Amino acid sequence: MVAIHPTDDSTYDSAREELRAQGDEQPAGPRSEEPARMTAWVRGEVQGVGFRWFTRAAALRIGRLVGFALNLGDGRVQIVAEGSRADCEQLLGWLRSGDTPGRVDGVTEIWDTPRGGYQGFAIR
Structure with a gap:
């Protein structure tokens, strides 16, 4: 499991790529117009x-x-x-x-x- 800090975009992006590669990507975050x-x-x-x-x-x-x-x-x-x-x-x-x-x-x-x-x- 990869820890993601919500304020560090570079960590978020690399973690998202790792999850995508593992086929374990989480659903998208809150909708932008919410x-x-x-x-x-x-x-x-x-x-x-x-x-x-x-x-x-x-x-x-x-x-x-x-x-x-x-x-x-x-x-x-x-x-x-x-x-x-x-x-x-x-x-x-x-x-x-x-x-x-x-x-x-x-x-x-x-x-x-x-x-x-x-x-x-x-x-x-």
């Missing part, structure tokens, strides 16, 4: 550099995302985004792209079902 809630924590130099503002701008550019970006007391930024899985993944990709303000040392995310209650995408 509603999702992504909570991400971004580590690095991400406070005091406009990171939340640019995150909101990226969410608005993607469209159809609601949620917020929040500075945490330990220096990280927390992002909660709800929308389609594909739109949330697009925002997550931007967070990891290196095209963000400051310096991102790492991003950790979890996925859940949407809870609702957000009006637009806010900076908190």
Whole structure:
């Protein structure tokens, strides 16, 4: 059996190829248009550099995302985004792209079902 970490695309791709070769490939993951809630924590130099503002701008550019970006007391930024899985993944990709303000040392995310209650995408 191959362990797959959901945030490491290279490991995922190689594991998927290995499973395919063994004839043991698992069914595809969630549909990309399925509603999702992504909570991400971004580590690095991400406070005091406009990171939340640019995150909101990226969410608005993607469209159809609601949620917020929040500075945490330990220096990280927390992002909660709800929308389609594909739109949330697009925002997550931007967070990891290196095209963000400051310096991102790492991003950790979890996925859940949407809870609702957000009006637009806010900076908190």
